[in-house]
Amino acid sequence: MRTSRVEAFSDGVLAIIITIMVLELRVPEGHEWTDMLAIWPKLISYLISFIYVGIYWNNHHHLFQLVERVNGSVLWANLHLLFWLSLFPFVTGWAGETHFAPIPMTCYAAVALMSAISYTILQVVIVRAHESNARAAQASGLDSKGRISIGAYVVAIIAPFFGEAGAIVSGICIAGVAVVWFIPDRRVERTLAEPN
Amino acid sequence: MRTSRVEAFSDGVLAIIITIMVLELRVPEGHEWTDMLAIWPKLISYLISFIYVGIYWNNHHHLFQLVERVNGSVLWANLHLLFWLSLFPFVTGWAGETHFAPIPMTCYAAVALMSAISYTILQVVIVRAHESNARAAQASGLDSKGRISIGAYVVAIIAPFFGEAGAIVSGICIAGVAVVWFIPDRRVERTLAEPN
Amino acid sequence: MRTSRVEAFSDGVLAIIITIMVLELRVPEGHEWTDMLAIWPKLISYLISFIYVGIYWNNHHHLFQLVERVNGSVLWANLHLLFWLSLFPFVTGWAGETHFAPIPMTCYAAVALMSAISYTILQVVIVRAHESNARAAQASGLDSKGRISIGAYVVAIIAPFFGEAGAIVSGICIAGVAVVWFIPDRRVERTLAEPN
Amino acid sequence: MRTSRVEAFSDGVLAIIITIMVLELRVPEGHEWTDMLAIWPKLISYLISFIYVGIYWNNHHHLFQLVERVNGSVLWANLHLLFWLSLFPFVTGWAGETHFAPIPMTCYAAVALMSAISYTILQVVIVRAHESNARAAQASGLDSKGRISIGAYVVAIIAPFFGEAGAIVSGICIAGVAVVWFIPDRRVERTLAEPN
Numbered sequence: 001m002r003t004s005r006v007e008a009f010s011d012g013v014l015a016i017i018i019t020i021m022v023l024e025l026r027v028p029e030g031h032e033w034t035d036m037l038a039i040w041p042k043l044i045s046y047l048i049s050f051i052y053v054g055i056y057w058n059n060h061h062h063l064f065q066l067v068e069r070v071n072g073s074v075l076w077a078n079l080h081l082l083f084w085l086s087l088f089p090f091v092t093g094w095a096g097e098t099h100f101a102p103i104p105m106t107c108y109a110a111v112a113l114m115s116a117i118s119y120t121i122l123q124v125v126i127v128r129a130h131e132s133n134a135r136a137a138q139a140s141g142l143d144s145k146g147r148i149s150i151g152a153y154v155v156a157i158i159a160p161f162f163g164e165a166g167a168i169v170s171g172i173c174i175a176g177v178a179v180v181w182f183i184p185d186r187r188v189e190r191t192l193a194e195p196n
Numbered sequence: 197m198r199t200s201r202v203e204a205f206s207d208g209v210l211a212i213i214i215t216i217m218v219l220e221l222r223v224p225e226g227h228e229w230t231d232m233l234a235i236w237p238k239l240i241s242y243l244i245s246f247i248y249v250g251i252y253w254n255n256h257h258h259l260f261q262l263v264e265r266v267n268g269s270v271l272w273a274n275l276h277l278l279f280w281l282s283l284f285p286f287v288t289g290w291a292g293e294t295h296f297a298p299i300p301m302t303c304y305a306a307v308a309l310m311s312a313i314s315y316t317i318l319q320v321v322i323v324r325a326h327e328s329n330a331r332a333a334q335a336s337g338l339d340s341k342g343r344i345s346i347g348a349y350v351v352a353i354i355a356p357f358f359g360e361a362g363a364i365v366s367g368i369c370i371a372g373v374a375v376v377w378f379i380p381d382r383r384v385e386r387t388l389a390e391p392n
Numbered sequence: 393m394r395t396s397r398v399e400a401f402s403d404g405v406l407a408i409i410i411t412i413m414v415l416e417l418r419v420p421e422g423h424e425w426t427d428m429l430a431i432w433p434k435l436i437s438y439l440i441s442f443i444y445v446g447i448y449w450n451n452h453h454h455l456f457q458l459v460e461r462v463n464g465s466v467l468w469a470n471l472h473l474l475f476w477l478s479l480f481p482f483v484t485g486w487a488g489e490t491h492f493a494p495i496p497m498t499c500y501a502a503v504a505l506m507s508a509i510s511y512t513i514l515q516v517v518i519v520r521a522h523e524s525n526a527r528a529a530q531a532s533g534l535d536s537k538g539r540i541s542i543g544a545y546v547v548a549i550i551a552p553f554f555g556e557a558g559a560i561v562s563g564i565c566i567a568g569v570a571v572v573w574f575i576p577d578r579r580v581e582r583t584l585a586e587p588n
Numbered sequence: 589m590r591t592s593r594v595e596a597f598s599d600g601v602l603a604i605i606i607t608i609m610v611l612e613l614r615v616p617e618g619h620e621w622t623d624m625l626a627i628w629p630k631l632i633s634y635l636i637s638f639i640y641v642g643i644y645w646n647n648h649h650h651l652f653q654l655v656e657r658v659n660g661s662v663l664w665a666n667l668h669l670l671f672w673l674s675l676f677p678f679v680t681g682w683a684g685e686t687h688f689a690p691i692p693m694t695c696y697a698a699v700a701l702m703s704a705i706s707y708t709i710l711q712v713v714i715v716r717a718h719e720s721n722a723r724a725a726q727a728s729g730l731d732s733k734g735r736i737s738i739g740a741y742v743v744a745i746i747a748p749f750f751g752e753a754g755a756i757v758s759g760i761c762i763a764g765v766a767v768v769w770f771i772p773d774r775r776v777e778r779t780l781a782e783p784n
Contacts, residue, residue: 058664
């Protein structure tokens with residue numbers, strides 16, 4: 001099976017996830033600056049989540065550049081990733097609505113962690129699916145950036161249990177990972193540039 | 197007519213169906229674990245429906261691999277399938293909101309049954325549409341897995357009329373079919389692997 | 393300019409229009425059959441609108457099969473059509489919510505009329521855009537089916553001003569047109585079948 | 589990297605943005621003409637925003653016709669543009685809901701300004717990305733139309749601070765820019781028509 005339809009479906013789901021998050025930004029009640037300021041936590045959480053989903057789309061795009069063939073397992077590993085990403089609008093809305101309360105922060109970090117894990121699973125399944133995907137293997141593997149992210153997510157899940165200050169630590173971890181991943185995976189571009 | 201635009205449109209509709217279901221997961225009122233626990237039936241119904249729509253996308257993808265030409269009847273049979281699948285967000289929200297009450301369970305199972313029937317109709321219409329779709333015929337036909345599913349749906353529709361216990365039987369049937377279909381249709385992969 | 397991206401964008405917009413209408417089917421308050429019965433006008437209006445948008449997608453698909461080149465005017469004529477179609481979820485929700493009250497029926501018929509007119513404009517603009525679209529011309533033109541539809545819409549707009557009975561006439565006209573167009577445009581299939 | 593998937597993803601996001609704005613057009617409470625008239629500011633703001641997003645889609649389509657290769661920077665510049673465009677449903681809803689109150693008008697104009705700036709950034713990044721994109725360079729650059737638009741947006745941001753009359757000036761500026769850009773960028777069509 002060729003990859004085109006998997007990419008098209010993933011693009012569709014990611015495009016919808018990234019866009020419906022804006023529906024959580026309910027129109028303010030009044031028409032003053034204070035009404036706008038009242039929703040700043042929602043704007044911040046929307047911005048962070050937009051960057052997160054953007055990062056996943058970018059890396060997904062890069063990864064599939066190197067994939068030649070897919071099978072049923074790849075389709076399910078991909079749906080598994082999309083499932084966790086589809087929960088971003090929910091946790092984004094909850095974290096913003098509650099002004100980054102501890103438990104919503106833990107849930108947000110948990111969704112981020114599960115997304116990272118399912119992306120790693122997708123990479124492994126792709127490499128195993130077909131020998132022609134060998135080039136994808138070179139560019140995959142859990143490198144230091146991936147390991148740091150997972151560590152940061154674990155901190156972000158646990159920290160809020162220690163109260164408000166922990167929720168701030170959690171927010172810093174989540175925003176920090178977004179910054180680290182902002183630059184797309186150079187390894188893939190390097191692999192693409194190499195001669196076959 | 198070639199199949200590319202039918203696939204693109206179906207991918208779009210399926211991507212939207214699978215993603216807007218998350219909008220039924222309204223953000224909890226408070227910010228405690230109890231608020232999160234209060235919505236567990238919605239989370240469960242979201243998960244089951246995500247798997248259902250994922251199965252249909254997977255099988256649709258497999259089926260259209262073998263289709264060469266489509267005509268007006270195939271387009272309508274495909275829209276008929278999409279219509280029933282589009283009701284999943286509605287019955288998912290209702291079943292979750294009412295903590296799997298009997299009548300919403302019956303409706304959920306009815307939508308699942310109609311989706312299965314319309315998928316079977318789509319297969320038949322595709323095979324009749326063009327002789328070059330003959331390979332699709334080999335991989336279609338209502339096999340034992342399809343027959344068991346339809347039986348399970350019928351049980352799931354009727355059982356809730358016998359009260360709460362019946363609603364649980366209904367839930368088990370629906371979840372059970374999801375598990376059975378989790379593995380995509382091997383027959384198609386086999387047909388694809390065969391020499392032309 | 394080639395047509396692929398216009399088709400992809402139109403498919404996306406049509407897929408979203410056809411699917412978000414289901415969001416107007418709010419989950420019933422209770423969990424009894426009466427709660428389900430209370431929303432039957434919404435189910436009916438959803439079904440009719442699903443068929444309408446499906447017809448437009450089908451005919452759009454058929455039309456663009458014969459288009460070779462597009463220009464800026466075609467892009468805008470296409471967006472004009474999508475604008476009117478995008479109002480279907482709004483009028484569908486209103487007609488269903490008010491149990492087919494006269495004024496919502498007039499608005500629904502007006503949106504249907506404007507969609508039909510903008511589709512006709514799109515056909516004309518396509519034929520004028522490029523001489524290689526000449527085959528599209530053969531299959532276009534306002535035939536008897538188109539003229540009957542426009543007449544029926546005009547009746548459906550005016551009738552509700554004569555009260556409840558008029559609203560029923562309006563509903564019959566709207567449903568009748570859906571039935572007439574259910575079969576996709578045979579002229580296009582005939583033109584495609586002809587030798588170049 | 590080829591451009592096809594960037595185009596597909598952008599088409600998806602733009603299709604969703606243009607369509608979910610209709611969800612802000614809540615179904616009126618009653619079923620009289622007065623109920624419909626009560627939402628006219630929402631209908632006007634929906635129409636203007638539909639044209640705005642349509643203009644961006646048209647110009648995006650034209651621009652990418654001339655792009656041969658993309659890199660990570662182009663992907664992010666494109667996501668940056670999509671981020672600002674994704675705020676259109678939010679400011680459209682707010683401006684309509686408040687009957688074009690001054691502060692919502694300022695916010696609307698600010699989103700329009702940021703979209704224009706991010707589109708200009710995208711053009712610059714594309715030209716720098718690859719020498720084969722040189723033809724895109726010819727058709728880019730901030731011409732008089734672009735400069736007038738940015739000036740109009742700045743006026744539209746500042747004017748509402750001078751009260752209701754300023755909000756009307758703001759509305760005229762925003763609608764005026766839409767009219768100016770209604771005709772897609774002729775420079776691109778001219779460049780495409782030139783021999784390579």
